[in-house]
Amino acid sequence: MALRAAKLVSRSNFWGTALRCFCTDLIGDKPILVRDFIHSALYHPNHGYFSKRSGPVGVLENSIRFNQLDGRSAYMKYLDKLYKRHDISWFTPVELFKPWYAYAIAEAIMRTANLSIPLKIYEIGGGSGTCAKCILDYMMLNAPPKVYNNMTYTCVEISPSLAERQRETVGEVKSHLSKFRVECRDAADKNGWGSKDNQPCWVIMLEVLDNLPHDLVYSPNQASPWMEVWLERVNNSSQVSEIYKPLQDPLISRCMEIIETHKGTKKNLISKVLSKIIPKPRRTWLPTGCLKLMETLHSSMPNMSLIASDFSFLPDVTIAGDRAPLVSSKKDGKTLDHGSYLDAKGDADIFFPTDFWLLEQIDHACSGFSNQTAKPAAFKPVKKRRCITLESASFMGEFGLPMKTRTKDGYNPLLDDFKNTKFYLSVPTHNMK
Numbered sequence: 393m394a395l396r397a398a399k400l401v402s403r404s405n406f407w408g409t410a411l412r413c414f415c416t417d418l419i420g421d422k423p424i425l426v427r428d429f430i431h432s433a434l435y436h437p438n439h440g441y442f443s444k445r446s447g448p449v450g451v452l453e454n455s456i457r458f459n460q461l462d463g464r465s466a467y468m469k470y471l472d473k474l475y476k477r478h479d480i481s482w483f484t485p486v487e488l489f490k491p492w493y494a495y496a497i498a499e500a501i502m503r504t505a506n507l508s509i510p511l512k513i514y515e516i517g518g519g520s521g522t523c524a525k526c527i528l529d530y531m532m533l534n535a536p537p538k539v540y541n542n543m544t545y546t547c548v549e550i551s552p553s554l555a556e557r558q559r560e561t562v563g564e565v566k567s568h569l570s571k572f573r574v575e576c577r578d579a580a581d582k583n584g585w586g587s588k589d590n591q592p593c594w595v596i597m598l599e600v601l602d603n604l605p606h607d608l609v610y611s612p613n614q615a616s617p618w619m620e621v622w623l624e625r626v627n628n629s630s631q632v633s634e635i636y637k638p639l640q641d642p643l644i645s646r647c648m649e650i651i652e653t654h655k656g657t658k659k660n661l662i663s664k665v666l667s668k669i670i671p672k673p674r675r676t677w678l679p680t681g682c683l684k685l686m687e688t689l690h691s692s693m694p695n696m697s698l699i700a701s702d703f704s705f706l707p708d709v710t711i712a713g714d715r716a717p718l719v720s721s722k723k724d725g726k727t728l729d730h731g732s733y734l735d736a737k738g739d740a741d742i743f744f745p746t747d748f749w750l751l752e753q754i755d756h757a758c759s760g761f762s763n764q765t766a767k768p769a770a771f772k773p774v775k776k777r778r779c780i781t782l783e784s785a786s787f788m789g790e791f792g793l794p795m796k797t798r799t800k801d802g803y804n805p806l807l808d809d810f811k812n813t814k815f816y817l818s819v820p821t822h823n824m825k
Contacts, residue, residue, distance in 0.1 A: 419632060423624035425641065427605035427680050430733070430742055434603060435550055435578075439738040442551045442603075450474070450483045451520045451557075455490050463801040464808075484599055485701075485784075485813070486523045489797050489806050494526030496792030497699055501527075501594055502535060503791070504697065504819060511535075511543040512593040514696075516579045516685070517600040518547035519554065521561030527596075528568045545572045548579040580685040585692035592820075593693055597700040601751070602743040604681030607644050608713065610636050611674040618676070620644055623734075632734060647678045650757050651750065675713035677744065683754050690758040698755070698818040701784065702746040705812050709745075717744040748781045748814055755779060755818050779818045787815040 419429060434441050452474070461467050474483070486493045505511055511531075518524055524545055531540045545568075549555040555576040562572045577584040608621040619636040626633050639645050689696060706718050710731050719730040721740035736742050759776040785807040788794050797806040 419623060419625055421625070421628075423622040423635060425644075426608040426621050426623060426733075427643075429623050430605040430736070431681075433736040433738055433740070434605075434742060436738065437552075441736070441738055441741055442554070450478045450487060451522070451561075452483065452487055452490065456488065458797050458799050458805075461799045463799050464803045464805070467799060467803070467805055484519055484522075485806070485810060486526070486598055487520065490522050491526040491529060492793055492796045493788075493806070494523045495530045496788050497523070497596065498527040498530035498534075500699060500787075500791040500817070501697075502531075505594065506592060507536070507539050509592065511539055512591065513543070513545045513596065514593060514693075515545070515547045515596040515598075517597065517603075518549050518558045518574070519598070521547070521558030523596065523598060524558060524572060525562045525564065525568065528562065528571065529565065532565075532567065540571075543571055547572075547574045548584075549574055549576055550578050552576055580681065580688050582688045582692060585688065588691070589693050590695055592695045592697070595689060595693070595696050595698045597698070597702075599702055601679070601682055601700060601702045601746045603741075604679065604685065604744075606715070606717070606744055607641070607647070607678045607680045609639070609644065609648070609676050609678060610634075614672060614674065618648065618674075643680045643684060644678060647680050647683050647754075650683075650753050651678075653753075675716075677713050677715040677717065679715070679744070679747070679750065679754070682751065683758070686754050686758040690760075694759070695820050697820065698816070700746075700751070700816045701787075701813060702816075703743070703812055704746060704748060704814045706743070706745045707812070715745060715747055717742050746814070748816055751816055752779050752781070752818075759820075776821055777818050778821050779816070782815045782817070784810050784813045784815060 419432075432440065435443060437443050456470070458467070461470060471483075471488075501511075501513070513527070515524055524547055528540075528543075528545060531543060535543075545562075547555070547558050549558060555574045558574050559572075562568050575584070609618040610621050611618050618639060620639055620641055622635045622637060623632050624635055625631065639648065689698075708729065709716050709718055710729070711717060711719065711733055717733060719733055719736050719740050719742050721728050721730065730736070730740060733742060755777055756775055756779075761775050761777070782790070785794075788806060794804060794807060798804045
């Protein structure tokens with residue numbers, strides 16, 4: 393039976409994902425993992441969502457003057473006008489609340505960084521360049537002159553069009569240009585980082601984790617082992633079907649190991665009984681793109697400090713599975729949510745909620761920390777990272793100026809409307825050899 397299971401490859405029409413039409417440029421003649429499909433749908437140089445759209449992320453010409461708005465109703469009307477005028481998918485928080493959002497991040501860095509050495513900042517996926525420009529502005533205005541004059545700020549951007557936009561945005565202040573550069577590459581590719589850099593640095597990731605490729609695993613019931621989900625073309629047509637294989641991909645296996653080590657998801661008697669009485673198929677989305685990126689960052693810059701912000705949950709998700717994404721497109725000014733991830737053909741955004749508990753476990757695992765000890769009586773090893781997850785309102789209250797985004801009646805969209813977002817801060821401890 394075990395030998396038969398090890399060779400099992402199955403197909404299924406569960407969840408309405410089978411036999412979907414797709415762009416043949418996203419899937420070739422050979423089956424691919426779900427993460428490769430998502431990566432192509434978002435980042436393919438010719439057909440990807442972030443490559444072929446001129447502006448999926450909006451840019452505001454001027455900062456919003458919140459103190460001139462009466463309240464929530466006035467803000468929503470103003471925001472609706474902005475979206476209609478710009479005809480883009482969405483404005484990022486760092487854009488809507490500029491410069492205050494980025495100023496809070498800059499303040500968090502200033503309070504924590506060792507300013508006796510040159511400040512080095514990397515931003516993964518810099519969007520329109522607003523965060524970079526605002527942080528450089530803040531350092532120029534508030535940091536000691538030596539800090540600003542000697543600092544470097546590098547955006548690592550996979551999209552050539554966004555990379556060019558970042559250069560233009562930061563270039564609005566000439567003194568920033570000598571400190572700023574854009575590297576157009578995939579941040580998860582270790583080769584792009586060169587040799588290991590042991591110097592302290594900061595890495596910023598704003599709304600990056602939600603667009604990283606994920607894998608999908610499937611199990612026909614509560615007790616059966618997980619299987620990888622692959623995608624293949626049906627009879628060389630433009631239709632695609634899911635196929636299921638035993639776990640064999642190293643990245644998927646490592647991600648499952650991290651989850652099971654810390655949550656202890658072992659098969660037990662209850663799950664076996666339930667699987668026979670009420671068999672229930674299971675689907676789980678795995679942040680393998682995040683795992684690959686964190687492995688790369690830790691191996692390339694072991695003394696990095698990290699600030700990440702993203703969605704902790706997403707409303708109205710209809711796609712099946714734990715940590716399932718929203719797939720959304722915009723046409724004629726209207727947003728359409730799709731019922732399958734396979735509906736993304738380069739014209740739709742795919743974004744996932746971030747499991748911040750799991751992010752911390754991945755962070756620790758990639759730093760070299762393990763819960764296991766060689767000897768049962770031995771002391772457990774000391775963690776190499778100090779981590780904290782904060783609600784966005786708490787982060788802004790600690791490091792920002794919340795009164796700057798408050799309307800006349802006290803309503804504050806930054807604090808009140810982004811309750812499904814969090815900040816993750818991670819710095820190296822002093823327990824590293």
